[in-house]
Amino acid sequence: MSATVAVGRARDVNVWAVIARTFLYSFLVCLGVVVIYPLIWMALNGFKDNAQIFGDPFALPAHWSWDNYIQAWNQGVRGYVTVSILVTVASAICTVLISAWTAFGLTRTKMPAKPLVIAIVLGGLMLSPTVAIIPLVKMLQALGLYNTYWALIILYTAFRVPFTTFLIRAYMLDLPSDLDEAATMDGASEGQIFWRITLPLCRPIIISCVILHVLFAWNEYLFAMIFTSGSDVQTLPVGLTSIMATHGTNYSVVFAAMTISALPIVIVFFAAQRYFIRGLSEGIGK
Amino acid sequence: MQARFGSLLSFRWAAIALVLIGWFVYYPIVDNFIVSTTDQDIYTGEVTNVGLANYDRLLHDPIVLVALWNNCLYAIISVVFQVFGAFLLAALIEDLRSERWRRLWRAVYFVPSAISITVTGLLFYFIYQPQIGLLDAVLSRLGMGQLVQPWLGNEHTAIYAIIAMSQWQGFGYSTLLFAIAIQKIPRDLYDAATIDGAGALRRLWSITFPLTREMTGLMIIVTITGAFQVFNEVMVMTAGGPNNSSQVLGTWLYQKAFIEDNFGYGAAIAAVIFVLTMLTGAAQLWYTKRRRVQL
Numbered sequence: 142m143s144a145t146v147a148v149g150r151a152r153d154v155n156v157w158a159v160i161a162r163t164f165l166y167s168f169l170v171c172l173g174v175v176v177i178y179p180l181i182w183m184a185l186n187g188f189k190d191n192a193q194i195f196g197d198p199f200a201l202p203a204h205w206s207w208d209n210y211i212q213a214w215n216q217g218v219r220g221y222v223t224v225s226i227l228v229t230v231a232s233a234i235c236t237v238l239i240s241a242w243t244a245f246g247l248t249r250t251k252m253p254a255k256p257l258v259i260a261i262v263l264g265g266l267m268l269s270p271t272v273a274i275i276p277l278v279k280m281l282q283a284l285g286l287y288n289t290y291w292a293l294i295i296l297y298t299a300f301r302v303p304f305t306t307f308l309i310r311a312y313m314l315d316l317p318s319d320l321d322e323a324a325t326m327d328g329a330s331e332g333q334i335f336w337r338i339t340l341p342l343c344r345p346i347i348i349s350c351v352i353l354h355v356l357f358a359w360n361e362y363l364f365a366m367i368f369t370s371g372s373d374v375q376t377l378p379v380g381l382t383s384i385m386a387t388h389g390t391n392y393s394v395v396f397a398a399m400t401i402s403a404l405p406i407v408i409v410f411f412a413a414q415r416y417f418i419r420g421l422s423e424g425i426g427k
Numbered sequence: 428m429q430a431r432f433g434s435l436l437s438f439r440w441a442a443i444a445l446v447l448i449g450w451f452v453y454y455p456i457v458d459n460f461i462v463s464t465t466d467q468d469i470y471t472g473e474v475t476n477v478g479l480a481n482y483d484r485l486l487h488d489p490i491v492l493v494a495l496w497n498n499c500l501y502a503i504i505s506v507v508f509q510v511f512g513a514f515l516l517a518a519l520i521e522d523l524r525s526e527r528w529r530r531l532w533r534a535v536y537f538v539p540s541a542i543s544i545t546v547t548g549l550l551f552y553f554i555y556q557p558q559i560g561l562l563d564a565v566l567s568r569l570g571m572g573q574l575v576q577p578w579l580g581n582e583h584t585a586i587y588a589i590i591a592m593s594q595w596q597g598f599g600y601s602t603l604l605f606a607i608a609i610q611k612i613p614r615d616l617y618d619a620a621t622i623d624g625a626g627a628l629r630r631l632w633s634i635t636f637p638l639t640r641e642m643t644g645l646m647i648i649v650t651i652t653g654a655f656q657v658f659n660e661v662m663v664m665t666a667g668g669p670n671n672s673s674q675v676l677g678t679w680l681y682q683k684a685f686i687e688d689n690f691g692y693g694a695a696i697a698a699v700i701f702v703l704t705m706l707t708g709a710a711q712l713w714y715t716k717r718r719r720v721q722l
Binding site for chain 1: 439444445459519532537551560662698700708
């Protein structure tokens with residue numbers, strides 16, 4: 142259909158251009174199918190029973206019953222979702238607040254040795270969790286934080302503060318400072334300026350940072366796998382592998398559990414696409 | 428004096444961040460080097476200093492070579508698909524006339540990147556399975572039944588199957604970033620080129636490519652860094668098997684440190700990953716510095 146529109150618009154109808162265009166459109170559609178179909182297959186398999194899963198993989202489910210989804214939810218997924226929400230929300234709040242404070246200090250105060258502080262904070266971007274994992278295990282065991290939510294909340298915050306500070310700082314640098322100068326004249330303290338003026342002005346980038354953090358924390362696997370072993374403190378990604386280990390032969394429940402864990406983040410992405418893209422495009426300079 | 432005190436006091440804004448990062452990000456890196464020169468008995472808690480013995484062992488460990496090669500394969504294939512492939516795809520999408528379609532394709536291709544690697548890894552674990560999987564079913568319907576096999580169970584295909592999943596998941600992310608970079612190119616450049624009779628390929632090569640070169644450079648570095656830190660998808664799909672054929676440095680570290688309880692040797696592998704990512708990180712820093720006057 143798009144190809145015919147293109148033909149109508151072109152002044153002299155070039156056959157090769159039409160063929161090329163049709164070919165390109167089909168390519169985009171095929172690629173879209175390759176990307177989306179496996180996800181649909183995953184959700185559909187959650188509706189099938191095991192016999193059907195071993196049958197024709199392209200068939201639609203025979204009955205649309207939510208049994209597998211309910212079973213997955215009751216056999217662990219509810220607990221994992223609760224832990225994931227708790228860890229994600231807590232670490233998002235900590236990360237964004239601490240990063241905003243740091244960015245404010247770096248852009249709006251007379252802090253000495255700013256270049257050094259910037260180097261220390263942003264240098265954290267280059268250090269990967271994999272390299273720190275063995276010392277962190279020893280450290281968190283010594284602190285008695287092993288196998289608690291706190292381990293994940295602290296680590297997610299510590300490892301995401303550099304990136305988030307980088308984003309918020311770049312945004313604050315571009316904000317005009319006449320408002321806070323006026324407030325200083327009126328006798329406002331730095332704290333009041335931060336909470337009443339700068340933070341509200343940074344709303345768009347704060348939302349982007351929260352969303353990028355949610356994406357990170359909801360999906361994180363390495364720390365979650367190593368620092369939690371009890372099923373009452375495991376997040377969804379680790380919980381899924383536990384479900385796989387215990388219900389490995391009941392494929393339909395595993396598929397249902399996978400779908401349940403993927404759905405919230407896909408919804409978040411589509412609902413907040415604009416902020417998502419802003420955060421990504423500003424963050425690529427990291 | 429007052430002013431001096433006031434400016435020192437403003438450190439409070441960065442204090443929490445500095446303590447957190449110093450304690451949980453920097454200190455472990457230093458400690459990792461110390462651990463790598465020891466042998467630790469996790470049951471008795473006894474620590475013996477072994478000097479560089481763990482590094483010596485590393486040099487003679489054939490699996491380290493396999494892992495390093497797999498990380499390199501990861502890097503090469505990802506640069507081809509997630510940098511150059513994504514660039515072409517982004518150029519193609521941004522060339523569409525209707526903004527609604529452009530937005531749709533960008534969003535559709537991005538969806539897998541939003542989903543956890545654990546979920547996509549498990550999903551492809553099933554897709555690659557011969558009994559219930561999609562891949563072998565598609566191949567037999569297309570009359571390529573001789574290719575049907577357990578993709579993750581075969582030593583020769585396991586790592587490629589994992590890398591393929593990773594491309595499926597990641598290309599939409601870089602396509603989106605390239606699309607954003609292309610949108611920043613002034614439209615009149617294209618209009619002028621069209622009037623001068625430049626075709627689509629010519630515009631791509633002479634305008635789009637040079638004007639997004641910075642993004643391309645950055646993406647190559649980011650992708651290579653990521654390739655040396657790969658862990659999740661390999662862990663979820665094969666845990667390094669069969670017969671260690673799909674090990675990468677990250678999973679070999681995990682195997683040594685947490686399955687075989689050899690912290691010292693694991694830390695030595697971590698040190699190798701550290702050096703490799705520092706090299707690409709330094710390249711990245713240099714690149715960003717050159718690009719922007721003010722970081």
